[in-house]
Amino acid sequence: MATEERESAAEEGAPSSAAEEEPSGGWFGRLRQGLRRSRESVVGQLNAAVAEFRDADDEEFWERVEEILIASDVGVPTTAKLVQRLEQEALEKNITGAGELRRLLVEHAARMLEGPVEIDLSHRPTVILMVGVNGTGKTTTIGKLARHLPAEKVMFAAGDTFRAAAIEQLQKWGERVGAPVVARERGADAAAVAHDAVEAAKREGVEVLIVDTAGRLHTKINLMAELEKVRRVIGRQLPGAPHEVLLTVDATTGQNGLRQARMFKDVAGVTGVVLTKLDGTAKGGIALAIAEEVGLPIKLVSVGEGVEDLHPFDARQFAEALFGEL
Numbered sequence: 001m002a003t004e005e006r007e008s009a010a011e012e013g014a015p016s017s018a019a020e021e022e023p024s025g026g027w028f029g030r031l032r033q034g035l036r037r038s039r040e041s042v043v044g045q046l047n048a049a050v051a052e053f054r055d056a057d058d059e060e061f062w063e064r065v066e067e068i069l070i071a072s073d074v075g076v077p078t079t080a081k082l083v084q085r086l087e088q089e090a091l092e093k094n095i096t097g098a099g100e101l102r103r104l105l106v107e108h109a110a111r112m113l114e115g116p117v118e119i120d121l122s123h124r125p126t127v128i129l130m131v132g133v134n135g136t137g138k139t140t141t142i143g144k145l146a147r148h149l150p151a152e153k154v155m156f157a158a159g160d161t162f163r164a165a166a167i168e169q170l171q172k173w174g175e176r177v178g179a180p181v182v183a184r185e186r187g188a189d190a191a192a193v194a195h196d197a198v199e200a201a202k203r204e205g206v207e208v209l210i211v212d213t214a215g216r217l218h219t220k221i222n223l224m225a226e227l228e229k230v231r232r233v234i235g236r237q238l239p240g241a242p243h244e245v246l247l248t249v250d251a252t253t254g255q256n257g258l259r260q261a262r263m264f265k266d267v268a269g270v271t272g273v274v275l276t277k278l279d280g281t282a283k284g285g286i287a288l289a290i291a292e293e294v295g296l297p298i299k300l301v302s303v304g305e306g307v308e309d310l311h312p313f314d315a316r317q318f319a320e321a322l323f324g325e326l
Contacts, residue, residue: 030303031311032321034278042072042285042323046105050098056091072322073254075289082108082288106319112288113315115297117272120243121151125201126208127234127241131227131268132248133260134215137276139166141248141302142210143173144310145274148300151207157197158183159190159230162214170212177307180204190214190226191233198237211242224267231268246299248274249290257286261294272299275313279304284322 045068053061062083069079085108086101095101120126128145132138139160146154156179160166167183174181182197194211201209213230216223234241247270249257264270273296275287287298298313 030309031278031301031317032324034303035284035321042068046102046323047098050101053096053098053101056087056094056096062087069285071283072285073283073289074285075255075258075293078112078289078292081292082112102323105323106316109288109319109323110315112292113298113313113318115291115315117297117299117312117314119149119272119299121149121208123238123240123243125155125198125206125238126151126243127198127201127238128208128210128244128246129213129231129234129242129268130210130246130248131213131264131270132215134163136215136248136250136253137302138215138248139169139173139212140305141246141274141276141300141310142170142212143177144302144307145210145246145300146173146177146179146208147307148310149208153205153207154179155197155201155204155206155209156181157193157209157211159193159197159212160214161186161188161190161193166212166214179210191229194230195233195237198234198241202238224263227268244272245270246272246274247296248276249286251275251278251284251286254283254286255289258289258293261290261296265294265296270296272297274298274300274302274310276302278302279309284318287318287322 046065049061049064049068066079066083069082070076074082086104089104090101095104130138130142142156156170156174158167158170158181161184167186171181171183182193182200184193190213197209197211211234213227214223216227231242245268247261247264249260251257261270261273273290275298278284278301290296291298300310301313302310
């Protein structure tokens, strides 16, 4: 367990001075850069396939397109739907050119990805529960979210009482973004921390309370049961809460992220996904699979280490960054 804790602490990471540096090129430029490897692979292969394309009735061509998309983590069911729609429209419009086909792919991908991206802040306090497995950047996302939200009074609840240094890391983020942190000692009951935090948020007129939870594998039944308990305690104190349950998914984990989304949706009532680590080796197609197969909207994306590198998800821009021009 000690090894697991050390790895988790390193993965979640406290804020660093390097993270303060603002990458150049704007957020869309960083998103394109983060998905560069994926785009080069997918678009390059699509271009090669389209170069040999002669007929919209060519089933071998569409099978090749399916293989390319599945390799980019779009997933089998979502790929089948996407290619079926592409093939149908290509036949109807007699499309044979690579540019036209890519434009259609971006169009249909964007439609699949469209969903509500707004964070519900209509309550006082609004309670946001953060969930996810270890190493998905959950603690970092909490710090970024506090800066991103249009709220002046934000509070954190250190509900990850399991991982070594988790409480201290959240406290460092609290200092950095000016958010008080409600915490107990390591090993304390996470539901008790949530209880304390909701009471403090109500008492102090906090606008948004963000509750951290222990990173847990979706296969660990006892930890998932603990998550349900945290939800129940929050709901008893504040009917209707938590108002948002955001799941952090590491975009580099591919189909594992899809399985996590399914399980957390069932257990935790996830309302949206934060796609993290899009500045790395992410294939990116997992966003399509989560939106289409699990029915969860991607609400936010993280494209860097800095506190400002959290952005509302834009379906069109994401599809362009994934499948657009090299």
